[in-house]
Amino acid sequence: MKILILGAGGMVGQKLVKRMLQTEFNSVIPSNIYLFDLVFPHQNNISVNLIRGDLGDPQQIKKLAAKRFDIIFHLAAIVSGEAEENFNKGWQINLFSMWHLLEALKEEHINSSYEYVPKIIYTSSIAVFGPPYPKTISDEFLCAPQTSYGAQKASAELLLSDFSRKGFVNGISLRLPTICIRPGSANKAASSFFSNIIREPLNNKPAYLPVDTSVRHWHTSPRSAVNFLLHAIKIDFSNLNDRRAINLPGLSCTVEEQIEALRKIAGQNVVDLIESRPDPIIEKMVAGWPRNFDPKRALKLGFKSETTFDQIISTYISDDLGSV
């Protein structure tokens, strides 16, 4: 089994590789794992293949596709903040590189003497949704994205579904909740404060809260995100009835509940490191974000996430505290 991870240098990609090289993937020879990204931080000693490259280059994508991977994890993206700033770059990478990838894989499918149909596990996002929302978002709620990132994810989902329906590839789009608590430093995602206000205080650093504590949002841990990706391998996508974009489970909680969990686990002194610093731009963006889901299909398919924010903090402490 040959596996490719696009965007393997990112936070989730790194954790996915680490997990694959630990328990669950004992059957996969590390030399059959290929990581693709622009840069690979902290990954010099590992036994897998590193390919440095740019998804914006259709020729590189063709060369990659020619390796005929059995499973392709597609985690590469221009994140929300950057896609909003750099309109063209966002569309080129988040949508058109998906087109070039699928076209190249279709050619491999057509030219293969056996039935080559790679499994593609694509990380989409709850950013495909836009307000106004019902109290909980059902699996049948429309995509009306209010960011370029969300529009790009939603249209890449449509491409992946249609190439899959035609039998050229076999894909699933996993609409990840906001990943919390992200280790390391903040990325350009506008949602990164949800992580910052917990991670920074736990590392004895101050953190700034740009929104009101009543803000409710939909979270999952990095560990659950990796679980989702690995779980997707086991699913028979033909049971998806051509609805291949899945709202994943997560935890709906308010910033206040996040802070309460931090207080319970780490004490008032740590909580005191959070300083309210309202940012009207972020407040406006957050007002358009989903707050709660009823992800029936995903639960039925066996996807699991945390049920309390205490668990999310504990996961951070056990997986990442002090390690970055």
Place this chain on the structure above:
Amino acid sequence: MKILILGAGGMVGQKLVKRMLQTEFNSVIPSNIYLFDLVFPHQNNISVNLIRGDLGDPQQIKKLAAKRFDIIFHLAAIVSGEAEENFNKGWQINLFSMWHLLEALKEEHINSSYEYVPKIIYTSSIAVFGPPYPKTISDEFLCAPQTSYGAQKASAELLLSDFSRKGFVNGISLRLPTICIRPGSANKAASSFFSNIIREPLNNKPAYLPVDTSVRHWHTSPRSAVNFLLHAIKIDFSNLNDRRAINLPGLSCTVEEQIEALRKIAGQNVVDLIESRPDPIIEKMVAGWPRNFDPKRALKLGFKSETTFDQIISTYISDDLGSV
């Protein structure tokens, strides 16, 4: 006011031009109306500008965009049957030409000394939806297309919405019901039998019904389709709250109800020209099509359609019978 109609050579395009040159657009000078298409049947004597060209060519699109039209009707499409047969052509014309058009218009917007933001009225389709359906499809129902045509329309909608949200253009996507009764001969749309079974008998020709008479579908007349397009000009798109794809009103009826209306209007002899000839491929496709909608937003915006199939037949008789 300068107006461009992309796909003006098609059935709806021709009717739109005719209407514009009649009553409603007395204020528009015909020399300010531009028609763009690959071919223009029966339109040699009219006083508007004809541009023969291919939307698949980004250079032609750039030249068009440079004319800075105030209103662009985008009716051009590879229809459902053809998009299913010719996968690449469908995506190139139905999605990528939209990208090239929007990019070219964005450049005009950026380079204009005044605030150039063209209004784009794009004909999308109920093919953006896929089964299973609720009894009636609400304005918040997900897009899960089960044809390439539907996926292309849904992703072009996302592009148009995002370019509009950014202020580069000002667009609306009109999700047209199946247009019935189409004059002339059948096109490559898989839904054309809904028209054939009425039009052919009314013209003393036999017609073949490929599905069961219990099949329910969502229809509007060509005249209503033109009304939708002209009505859209009057709408302030800033009231759409960035949900710019609109399910339009139509008539939900069964094939049996269609035939009953035909019997009432034209008699049993005419109905006898319809011959049942089940086609498993079309039956399977039709099983995936929407049957009924609750288009609250469109009704509130003032869009109107027929309420009985009798009206749809009468419209055909008055507008098109004998004229083709």
